[in-house]
Amino acid sequence: MTPPATGLTPSVTGARPTGRTPPARSGRKRWRVAPGYLFLFPSAAILLVFVVYPIAQSLWMSLHNWSLFSSSHPFVGLANYRTMWHDPRFWNALRNTAVYTAVVVPGQVGIGLALAVALQRNSLVNKFLRSVFFFPVISALATMGIVWKFLLDPQIGIITHLLVSVGLPDIGFLQSTTWALPAVIAVGIWKSAGFSMVIFLAALQDIPRSVMEAAIVDGAGPWPRFWRVTLPMLRQSALFAVVIATITSMQLFDQVYVMTSGGPLFHTDTLVTYLYQVGFQDFRSGYAAAISWVLFLLILLVSMLQLRLFRFKETD
Amino acid sequence: MIRTKAVLAGAALCAAAALAGCSSSGPASTAAGSGNGMVTLTYWSGFTGGDQATYTALIKQFNATHKNIKVNMTVQPWDSIAQKLPEAMATGSGPDIATPDYNVGTIRQYISNGLLAPIDQLLGNGTNQIPASVLPPAVKSAFTVDGHLYAAPANWATLELYYNKTMFARAGITSPPTTMAQLESDAVKLTVKSGSTVKQYGIAIADHSTIAMWPIFIWANGGDIQTANGCSALDNPKTVQAVSTWANLIAKDNITQVGLAGQDADNLFSAQKAAMEINGPWATGEYTPAHVDYGLAPVPTGAIGTTVTTASTVPMVLNAKSPNKAAAMTFFAWWLSKPVQAYLAEHAGYPPSRTDMTNYPGLSKAPFVAGFSAQSPYARFYLPTVANFNNVDTNIISPAIQAVERGANVASTLKSAGSQLNSAVNCPS
Numbered sequence: 001m002t003p004p005a006t007g008l009t010p011s012v013t014g015a016r017p018t019g020r021t022p023p024a025r026s027g028r029k030r031w032r033v034a035p036g037y038l039f040l041f042p043s044a045a046i047l048l049v050f051v052v053y054p055i056a057q058s059l060w061m062s063l064h065n066w067s068l069f070s071s072s073h074p075f076v077g078l079a080n081y082r083t084m085w086h087d088p089r090f091w092n093a094l095r096n097t098a099v100y101t102a103v104v105v106p107g108q109v110g111i112g113l114a115l116a117v118a119l120q121r122n123s124l125v126n127k128f129l130r131s132v133f134f135f136p137v138i139s140a141l142a143t144m145g146i147v148w149k150f151l152l153d154p155q156i157g158i159i160t161h162l163l164v165s166v167g168l169p170d171i172g173f174l175q176s177t178t179w180a181l182p183a184v185i186a187v188g189i190w191k192s193a194g195f196s197m198v199i200f201l202a203a204l205q206d207i208p209r210s211v212m213e214a215a216i217v218d219g220a221g222p223w224p225r226f227w228r229v230t231l232p233m234l235r236q237s238a239l240f241a242v243v244i245a246t247i248t249s250m251q252l253f254d255q256v257y258v259m260t261s262g263g264p265l266f267h268t269d270t271l272v273t274y275l276y277q278v279g280f281q282d283f284r285s286g287y288a289a290a291i292s293w294v295l296f297l298l299i300l301l302v303s304m305l306q307l308r309l310f311r312f313k314e315t316d
Numbered sequence: 317m318i319r320t321k322a323v324l325a326g327a328a329l330c331a332a333a334a335l336a337g338c339s340s341s342g343p344a345s346t347a348a349g350s351g352n353g354m355v356t357l358t359y360w361s362g363f364t365g366g367d368q369a370t371y372t373a374l375i376k377q378f379n380a381t382h383k384n385i386k387v388n389m390t391v392q393p394w395d396s397i398a399q400k401l402p403e404a405m406a407t408g409s410g411p412d413i414a415t416p417d418y419n420v421g422t423i424r425q426y427i428s429n430g431l432l433a434p435i436d437q438l439l440g441n442g443t444n445q446i447p448a449s450v451l452p453p454a455v456k457s458a459f460t461v462d463g464h465l466y467a468a469p470a471n472w473a474t475l476e477l478y479y480n481k482t483m484f485a486r487a488g489i490t491s492p493p494t495t496m497a498q499l500e501s502d503a504v505k506l507t508v509k510s511g512s513t514v515k516q517y518g519i520a521i522a523d524h525s526t527i528a529m530w531p532i533f534i535w536a537n538g539g540d541i542q543t544a545n546g547c548s549a550l551d552n553p554k555t556v557q558a559v560s561t562w563a564n565l566i567a568k569d570n571i572t573q574v575g576l577a578g579q580d581a582d583n584l585f586s587a588q589k590a591a592m593e594i595n596g597p598w599a600t601g602e603y604t605p606a607h608v609d610y611g612l613a614p615v616p617t618g619a620i621g622t623t624v625t626t627a628s629t630v631p632m633v634l635n636a637k638s639p640n641k642a643a644a645m646t647f648f649a650w651w652l653s654k655p656v657q658a659y660l661a662e663h664a665g666y667p668p669s670r671t672d673m674t675n676y677p678g679l680s681k682a683p684f685v686a687g688f689s690a691q692s693p694y695a696r697f698y699l700p701t702v703a704n705f706n707n708v709d710t711n712i713i714s715p716a717i718q719a720v721e722r723g724a725n726v727a728s729t730l731k732s733a734g735s736q737l738n739s740a741v742n743c744p745s
Binding site: 068069070071089153154155156164169170172174175176177261263264265266277280281282283 | 398425514575
């Protein structure tokens with residue numbers, strides 16, 4: 001007689017039927033849960049609760065007139081998105097974000113590549129310099145923002161002092177509608193170039209010596225070797241560096257929040273600082289959720305475009 | 317089989333541990349009280365500044381002197397409170413008492429959504445009450461909505477004119493200005509330039525992220541930000557005149573650096589790069605250790621013939637869903653008692669939140685308090701009835717001021733800002 005199945009898993013070592021008649025079918029489909037899924041469950045549950053659910057909830061909120069204060073949140077369809085279309089503050093923030101991204105990404109990746117090529121030999125000095133250039137990456141962006149705010153201060157900032165001492169005008173970088181965004185961009189490049197440098201350093205180590213030696217044998221000088229051998233072989237790393245730099249640039253918040261709070265006169269306001277203000281100062285959570293979804297779609301679109309443009313072979 | 321069971325058991329334990337980690341970490345801290353008659357009041361406050369120690373010491377005093385009530389104060393940044401408190405109160409998990417914001421208008425959003433309980437019984441002549449007449453009129457007016465009092469002042473402050481005595485002496489000015497005309501001319505005299513570089517500013521005027529300074533110039537000239545019914549008064553000729561005067565002084569004479577946040581203005585005065593600043597009592601705690609040789613004077617008198625200044629108070633409110641309202645009223649009344657107000661004055665420099673303590677003996681220990689107290693009858697709140705204060709201040713008023721500081725046409729800028737203000741407060745444009 002076959003013992004009845006009692007748990008999630010059927011008995012695999014139980015007594016085999018010994019009678020002449022085949023064992024009666026229970027009529028229920030026996031099922032089992034692979035242990036692997038149980039091991040996945042804790043992480044999956046956390047992801048569902050803290051990632052998937054908030055994302056879905058934010059989409060839901062973006063379709064409602066949602067306020068932190070109110071207990072009722074009437075459905076408004078796409079009204080928040082229509083409001084955004086006519087909101088000059090949104091377009092201003094989008095423009096600032098686009099300018100920041102358009103300058104910081106090539107700046108960060110270009111300088112990172114230059115540093116990696118210059119410091120690729122494993123000498124003691126190079127190792128030290130790599131650490132120096134990587135230091136801003138591991139420092140808190142908010143802390144660095146405060147440091148730069150002091151450095152650029154028109155009264156007590158050392159940078160202002162140096163510029164004035166060589167006869168240049170006293171520019172209040174972070175108070176100037178002309179210079180605030182360039183100053184934020186410069187700090188952004190300074191902060192992130194080290195990250196790209198490390199990506200390229202790792203990729204440079206992976207270029208086979210034989211390839212470079214073959215190029216030398218063929219009579220290629222340093223510059224042709226860089227353009228025709230090194231750079232093509234860094235393509236995948238460059239793609240990674242560019243995509244990551246683009247995503248982080250489009251999400252710019254803490255540096256601006258600390259350095260300028262989006263000012264002066266919204267000249268450094270980014271999509272995320274505006275989103276923060278709308279959501280957590282004006283308490284218009286539905287509208288803030290709509291902005292966040294537009295930002296998400298923009299990042300998705302730009303990332304897909306980059307992956308498409310950088311793709312060299314189908315296997316990439 | 318055994319191996320499979322062990323794997324399953326391990327996975328189940330992991331899942332249970334993870335779920336336990338995600339679930340409640342313990343009983344809610346807002347329990348109405350324990351079985352021995354002790355009531356615990358939870359209190360969210362935003363006093364993270366230099367005055368935090370004073371507030372904490374006062375809470376300890378309250379707990380030591382009230383055997384049946386314990387106040388459990390949690391101090392957190394203002395922006396954190398702003399993000400969490402509305403949702404917490406709406407869902408019944410909020411604290412009994414809270415300071416929602418340092419802008420008085422914000423509480424109206426809570427009131428209109430039924431999140432706050434009125435505290436009318438605080439006023440009276442009985443036990444655990446304070447006479448209605450002792451609250452500063454501006455406070456009482458700002459905290460009263462539809463005839464009900466909804467908040468008690470956690471503190472009260474006015475602004476005075478700080479001036480650097482050394483810089484005044486160097487410029488040959490013997491006394492602080494007493495009229496707005498003198499303030500304007502002194503600001504010009506005290507501005508020191510070297511070519512196009514300003515070495516010393518006559519005054520530091522912040523235009524954002526601080527207690528409002530610009531309205532003082534407007535009020536002193538007889539203008540206003542809002543009319544009595546809350547609509548825009550930005551196109552009032554006296555408002556336009558006052559803003560034009562100060563915008564010209566900034567554009568032509570560089571009397572202040574443009575684009576200063578509150579802390580930037582404080583830094584300028586503290587670093588002795590600015591000769592004057594209009595600021596509250598909290599600034600003494602910064603300027604005295606910086607060895608600035610400063611004096612304090614009432615805000616100069618303008619065209620209206622009296623001094624006028626900006627008031628500041630932090631509203632302390634009672635959660636509508638609090639089961640401990642009686643205990644909260646006891647705490648509010650104790651907070652507004654004379655000894656507590658004197659302690660706050662002595663240790664944090666704030667003037668008392670009541671008007672009947674002019675000759676209170678304990679106040680003599682706080683040297684600057686008398687001056688700030690003397691400004692109380694002339695103190696006004698900036699945008700006191702605007703529920704969406706942050707939106708109006710950050711997106712409408714401050715940008716307009718910042719624009720005129722940079723040379724924008726005053727009349728058209730204020731007119732445009734006025735239209736936006738009317739739209740934000742539901743007034744006809």
